[in-house]
Amino acid sequence: MRLDQLLQSQGFGSRNECRRMIECGRVSVGDAGIIRDPDTEIVLERARFVIDGVEFIYQRHVYIVLNKPADFECSHRPERYPSVFSLLPPDLVRRGVQAVGRLDSDTTGLLLLSDDGQFIHALSSPKKAVPKCYEVIARHSVPDTQLEQLEAGVVLRDDPQPAKAISCERVSETIVRMSVTEGRYHLVKRMIAATGNRVEQLRRVAIGGFQLPSSLAPGEWRWLESDELQLLGWKASE
Secondary structure, X not given: OEHHHHHHHOOOOOHHHHHHHHHOOOEEEHXXXXXXXXXXXXXXXXXXXXXXXXXXXXXXXXXXXXXXXXXXXXXXXXXXXXXXXXXXXXXXXXXXXXXXXXXXXXXXXXXXXXXXHHHHHHHHOHHHOOOEEEEEEEOOOOXXXXXXXXXXXXXXXXXXXXXXXXXXXXXXXXXXXXXXXXXXXXXXXXXXXXXXXXXXXXXXXXXXXXXXXXXXXXXOEEEOOHHHHXXXXXXXXX
């Protein structure tokens, strides 16, 4: 791949912008040092390049995990709160990354983002039934009867189709870990309400076999490792 095409594919601007960047001597590649010819062919496998002193590694697709804070919207066009995409570097945003299943503005925790449409579909399509685990802090204590209701299935207001949790585990008197495979609007909140309780705080803690890293503070993000992608049932192409 030509150097200007490589930079463009990584979100560093239009083709002309990338060519000007290279011609101005702002880009170096591996052991070759500064390259000023935009048409220079680059071997893509783990290609390393430096722009203005910052090192990058070529990535065919973006797979990242973000610990979403409260009061952020999972939209490129937020209406009330800032966008979660404002927490990412501009080059990733320009690549067109999308949230893999949105979280409400007041819901926190595990959010995956990618520019790989197949990856997004595999984890968010209802037909795939990928489990998502949430930590629910309820207003009132959660007795066994409510846990049983959630696992048996509850009827939601204005929705005749029952919704069922695949598992419910009490963590404390008012905290429950609950896993669902559907992605209906406000699903967890509506299910808890259907049992006569109310969600005070909601945090997503796992998707499939991948759990929110404890080292990731709210608002922080990082690239997913290959073994973490495997926990999600995905093998990234080189």
